Structures are given as structure tokens and as C-alpha cells.
Amino acid sequence: MPCAPDVDGTCGKAANVASVRVQLEMHSLWEQFNHLGNEMIVTKSGRRMFPTFQVHISGMDPESEYVLLLDFVPVDDKRYRYAFHSSSWLVAGRGDASPPGRVHFHPDSPARGSQWMKQTVSFDRLKLTNNLLDDNGHIILNSMHCYQPRLHVVLVDPRRDSHIYAQRNFCTFSFPETRFIAVTAYQNHRITRLKIASNPFAKGFRTADPDDCSYLGR
Amino acid sequence: MPCAPDVDGTCGKAANVASVRVQLEMHSLWEQFNHLGNEMIVTKSGRRMFPTFQVHISGMDPESEYVLLLDFVPVDDKRYRYAFHSSSWLVAGRGDASPPGRVHFHPDSPARGSQWMKQTVSFDRLKLTNNLLDDNGHIILNSMHCYQPRLHVVLVDPRRDSHIYAQRNFCTFSFPETRFIAVTAYQNHRITRLKIASNPFAKGFRTADPDDCSYLGR
DNA sequence: AAGTTCTCACCTAGGTGTAAAGTT
DNA sequence: AACTTTACACCTAGGTGAGAACTT
Numbered sequence: 001m002p003c004a005p006d007v008d009g010t011c012g013k014a015a016n017v018a019s020v021r022v023q024l025e026m027h028s029l030w031e032q033f034n035h036l037g038n039e040m041i042v043t044k045s046g047r048r049m050f051p052t053f054q055v056h057i058s059g060m061d062p063e064s065e066y067v068l069l070l071d072f073v074p075v076d077d078k079r080y081r082y083a084f085h086s087s088s089w090l091v092a093g094r095g096d097a098s099p100p101g102r103v104h105f106h107p108d109s110p111a112r113g114s115q116w117m118k119q120t121v122s123f124d125r126l127k128l129t130n131n132l133l134d135d136n137g138h139i140i141l142n143s144m145h146c147y148q149p150r151l152h153v154v155l156v157d158p159r160r161d162s163h164i165y166a167q168r169n170f171c172t173f174s175f176p177e178t179r180f181i182a183v184t185a186y187q188n189h190r191i192t193r194l195k196i197a198s199n200p201f202a203k204g205f206r207t208a209d210p211d212d213c214s215y216l217g218r
Numbered sequence: 219m220p221c222a223p224d225v226d227g228t229c230g231k232a233a234n235v236a237s238v239r240v241q242l243e244m245h246s247l248w249e250q251f252n253h254l255g256n257e258m259i260v261t262k263s264g265r266r267m268f269p270t271f272q273v274h275i276s277g278m279d280p281e282s283e284y285v286l287l288l289d290f291v292p293v294d295d296k297r298y299r300y301a302f303h304s305s306s307w308l309v310a311g312r313g314d315a316s317p318p319g320r321v322h323f324h325p326d327s328p329a330r331g332s333q334w335m336k337q338t339v340s341f342d343r344l345k346l347t348n349n350l351l352d353d354n355g356h357i358i359l360n361s362m363h364c365y366q367p368r369l370h371v372v373l374v375d376p377r378r379d380s381h382i383y384a385q386r387n388f389c390t391f392s393f394p395e396t397r398f399i400a401v402t403a404y405q406n407h408r409i410t411r412l413k414i415a416s417n418p419f420a421k422g423f424r425t426a427d428p429d430d431c432s433y434l435g436r
Numbered sequence: 437a438a439g440t441t442c443t444c445a446c447c448t449a450g451g452t453g454t455a456a457a458g459t460t
Numbered sequence: 461a462a463c464t465t466t467a468c469a470c471c472t473a474g475g476t477g478a479g480a481a482c483t484t
Contacts, residue, residue, distance in 0.1 A: 041453090044465075048451070081462080130464085143463080184464050185453090192453075201451040204470035259477090262441075266475070299438080348440085361439080402440050403477090410477075419475040422446035 017155045022173045025054035025120055029198060030177045037089055038180035039191045040147075046127030046138040050199045053123040053149055053178060060113030065156040068106040068116065070123050072139055074098065075146040075179060082187035089181065092144070099132050099140035103152075110156050130184065141182040149178045235373045240391045243272035243338055247416060248395045255307055256398035257409045264345030264356040268417045271341040271367055271396060278331030283374040286324040286334065288341050290357055292316065293364040293397060300405035307399065310362070317350050317358035321370075328374050348402065359400040367396045 024030065029051050030038075041047045053070060060066060074095065081092035104126045108115065129138040141147060154170040186192040196202045242248065247269050248256075259265045271288060278284060292313065299310040322344045326333065347356040359365060372388040404410045414420045 050452090196453070199452065201472060202453060202470090203472080205453055268476090414477070417476065419448060420446090420477060421448080423477055 017153060017169060017171045019059040020057065020153050020171060021059045022151060022153070023056040023058075024175045024178070025056060026051050027177070030175070033191065033194060034177040034179060036188060036190050036194065038178075039183045039186055039188065040128055040180045041186070042128045042130040042141055042143055042182045042184060044129065044131045046129045046134070046136060048124065048127055050195060053126070053151075054120050055151065055173075056120055057116050057153075060117055060153075062112060062114035062117070064113055065110040066113060066116060067109040067154040067156060068121060069103045069109070069152050069154070070106070070126060070139075071101070071103045071150050071152070072141060072147040073150060074142075075148050078146070079142075080144050080146065080181055084187075087188065087190075089187075095145055096142050099142060102137070102139050104137075104139055128182065130182070143182050143184050146179065146181050148174060148176070150174050235371060235387060235389045237277040238275065238371050238389060239277045240369060240371070241274045241276075242393045242396070243274060244269050245395070248393070251409065251412060252395040252397060254406060254408050254412065256396075257401045257404055257406065258346055258398045259404070260346045260348040260359055260361055260400045260402060262347060262349045264347045264352070264354060266342065266345055268413060271344070271369075272338050273369065273391075274338055275334050275371075278335055278371075280330060280332035280335070282331055283328040284331060284334060285327040285372040285374060286339060287321045287327070287370045287372070288324070288344060288357075289319070289321045289368050289370070290359060290365040291368060292360075293366050296364070297360075298362050298364065298399055302405075305406065305408075307405075313363055314360045317360060320355070320357050322355075322357055346400065348400070361400050361402050364397065364399050366392060366394070368392045 033051065040049055077095040079092045079095050080089045082088075083090050104123065106121065106123060107125055108121075127136075127138040128141055129136075130141060130143050131138075132140060134140055151173040152170055153173070157169055181187075186195070196205045251269065258267055295313040297310045297313050298307045300306075301308050322341065324339065324341060325343055326339075345354075345356040346359055347354075348359060348361050349356075350358060352358055369391040370388055371391070375387055404413070414423045
């Protein structure tokens with residue numbers, strides 16, 4: 001289902017951002033992870049997300065330039081722990097201090113609307129880290145905290161003093177099914193199994209167990 | 219040795235292109251290949267160059283934006299063939315019709331001078347093909363013809379009507395030691411041996427022969 | 437005979453979870 | 461006890477020239 005922008009950017013210009021629509025790719029895979037309580041590994045050197053955050057975009061002005069970026073907002077101010085006996089996440093106290101807030105610019109930015117719209121936009125170069133001192137430009141997250149990824153679409157306004165209008169030139173998209181808890185090691189074994197079953201790079205850990213293929217939904 | 223631009227772009231602007239200097243990386247490796255008569259494989263699906271065309275750039279305005287691109291000019295209007303008995307290239311007649319002229323934009327283009335200058339700029343994504351109908355954007359060359367790669371540095375002028383000044387906004391760099399003959403299979407066995415000795419992806423063909431390491435120059 | 441295409445084993449480069457070891 | 465780090469085997473993805481097969 002397409003997602004309408006959280007911020008309405010209606011204004012009189014030929015190219016604005018109000019008509020932009022964004023659809024999450026691999027929606028049903030995200031739903032399966034979200035249903036189990038999704039986890040994403042963070043490491044010192046940085047770890048990719050899986051599933052990858054990928055979207056299909058429509059409604060851009062083909063000739064105008066846009067910048068796409070992703071950030072991660074804490075869902076709450078809590079620290080979590082996993083209760084193995086009940087297979088569930090419990091609140092373990094107040095959240096730790098937020099690490100330096102960073103954004104990940106899609107490496108193709110800036111690009112024209114026609115470029116963004118003609119194929120799936122994939123944020124597969126993005127990496128998550130728990131290293132507060134990271135200087136590779138990775139996204140820094142607190143382990144055992146819950147995060148919501150957000151996509152921002154920014155119209156590059158060629159006019160001088162465009163900062164005056166900047167508030168009208170971007171919109172934000174948030175897909176609740178992409179929420180996850182950052183971890184240094186997987187807690188829920190069902191998450192581990194679904195990652196192994198669906199991530200091509202983990203094929204070496206697959207068994208002949210047909211349950212491993214259940215994510216195919218067929 | 220830095221290479222001064224072929225085209226002098228002196229003009230009164232704060233940022234121009236006349237002061238740009240470009241230095242070829244892996245110069246001594248290029249020299250060794252050039253000394254033997256360099257060959258580059260072309261295939262239907264596209265083949266990387268080796269050595270890779272890499273440069274170090276200085277003299278740009280850090281704040282201005284530049285586009286970098288590579289093209290390949292025929293050195294002459296001749297077709298060559300390799301004489302195995304004399305281990306040398308001979309003229310085999312007039313050159314074939316030139317394929318569609320293409321340029322390869324460096325994928326980071328456009329970028330600010332500070333970005334281009336802070337590390338080696340590598341054209342390792344560029345691929346050479348002999349397929350006249352290629353639609354992957356690869357550089358199309360005639361096999362058994364000789365080519366000279368050229369680097370163009372284009373200043374992105376933010377002023378309106380910048381096309382009026384466009385002729386002053388680019389310069390071209392040409393390194394004679396990067397010249398080569400396009401082939402579908404290597405002709406000179408010494409070129410083959412030097413490629414195997416110096417290209418990490420050909421390590422599987424290396425023997426214990428110490429000659430294979432001669433390119434190290436030690 | 438000369439040049440091109442194709443498949444292949446062998447690499448580089450780097451993304452996986454595992455299990456043991458380390459840390460607090 | 462709870463969490464993090466590290467080395468590792470096993471993958472994906474794709475860049476090599478060899479050599480056989482194919483084309484003209």
C-alpha cells in the first residue's frame with residue numbers, strides 16, 4: 001500500500017513534494033519479521049540491515065532533483081531485555097543516552113525524479129553500528145533499544161534563498177513494519193531462523209527443514 | 219609527473235579549470251605495459267581495464283563542483299594484426315568504421331573539488347566492449363584498433379546561461395602511457411604474463427616463476 | 437588461418453550466523 | 461548473568477585467463 005507523506009507540502013510551485021508516494025518493497029517479508037519482533041545486528045565495524053530498506057517511488061516531478069535519506073528514531077526511552085523462558089521482550093529500565101544522531105544519504109543523491117521512479121530504490125549500503133566513535137559514517141544505535149526507520153524525500157530547490165522555503169520542500173515516510181530492536185546477537189531463535197531462511201548470504205546455515213522456506217508464503 | 223591541461227582555460231572567474239593538475243597513479247605499471255605494447259580485452263558483456271585508470275587531482279576549487287569523464291580516441295585509422303614470429307604489431311589495413319562514440323562519467327560526478335582531491339579517483343567501474351549494440355552504457359571499441367584514453371574535467375557552472383562560457387569550463391588530460399590495442403584475446407604472451415603477475419583477480423594463474431613478480435621493480 | 441565467443445576453475449571482496457572467548 | 465567481541469566456515473557476487481568451440 002502506498003504511504004502518503006506525514007507532512008503535507010502543498011504550495012503553488014510546479015514541482016513540490018506533496019504528490020510523492022512511496023511503497024515499501026518486500027512488504028510481506030517485513031511483516032513476518034515484525035510479527036516476531038524484528039531484531040537487527042549492530043557491530044563495531046557496521047552491519048547491513050536485513051531485510052534491506054527498499055522502496056518504489058511515484059509522483060515525483062521527473063525533471064526536478066531530489067535527495068533521499070534515511071534516519072532512525074528511538075521508538076521510546078526504554079531499554080529492553082529478552083526473556084527466553086517466555087520468548088518475549090521486556091522493558092529493562094530507562095533508555096541509555098542517545099548516540100550522535102546521523103542520517104544516511106542514498107548514495108545516488110541528488111538525482112532527478114525520473115531516475116528515482118524508474119526502479120526500486122535500495123538502501124543496501126547502509127550499515128548499523130554500536131560504536132559511538134564510528135568514523136565511517138554508519139548509523140549509530142544503542143543495542144537493546146527499539147528503532148523506527150524513516151525515509152525523507154527532499155526536493156532540491158534551484159532558487160537562491162531556497163532555505164526560506166525549505167520547510168515546504170521535504171516530506172517524511174514511516175513504515176511501522178520496519179521497526180526493530182538493535183542487538184549485538186540475535187535473541188529470538190525464530191528471528192534467527194527467518195534471517196537464515198530469507199537472506200541469501202546466510203544460505204550456508206540452511207538445513208533441509210521445510211519450515212525454513214515458510215517465508216515464501218506458498 | 220603532474221600533467222598540465224591540453225586546453226588552457228584562463229579567465230577571470232574565481233573558480234576555473236586552468237589550475238587543475240592531474241597525476242596518473244600506478245605510473246610505473248602503466249609504463250611496463252606500454253613498453254610491451256599494451257592490450258585490453260573487449261568482450262560482448264564488457265571487460266574492465268587493467269591497469270585501472272586512476273588519477274590524483276590537485277588545484278581544483280574545493281567548493282566548486284566538477285564532472286569527471288573518460289573517453290577513448292582512435293590513435294590512427296588503421297587496423298592491426300600481431301605477427302607471432304616477430305612478436306610485433308603490424309598494420310593490417312585501413313581501420314573499420316568507428317563505433318558509436320561514448321563517454322564514461324565517473325559515477326561520483328558531480329562532486330566538489332574537495333571530494334575529488336582528497337583521495338585517488340578510480341575509473342574501475344568502466345567496461346570495454348566490442349558489441350556495437352551494447353545498451354549497458356559501456357565504451358564500444360573496435361578490436362585490433364589502437365586507442366588513447368582521455369580524462370576530461372568539467373567545471374559545473376552554477377550561473378544561468380553557463381553554456382555561453384562552456385568552452386572555458388573544461389580541460390582535457392591525456393597520458394600517452396595508457397595507450398593500448400583492443401583485442402578479444404591477448405596476442406603478446408608477455409602482456410598475458412604481466413597481467414597475470416599484476417592483476418589480483420588473475421592470481422589463480424600465477425606460477426612460482428619469479429619473473430612473474432618482476433613488475434614490482436624490486 | 438585469423439579472429440571471436442563461450443564455459444570453466446580459480447581467484448578477490450565481502451555479507452552471513454556460530455560458538456567460543458571476553459567484558460562488566 | 462547478561463551482553464559484546466572475535467575468529468571462522470560458508471555463502472553471494474563477480475573479475476581473471478585458459479582452452480575448446482565457433483565463425484568467417
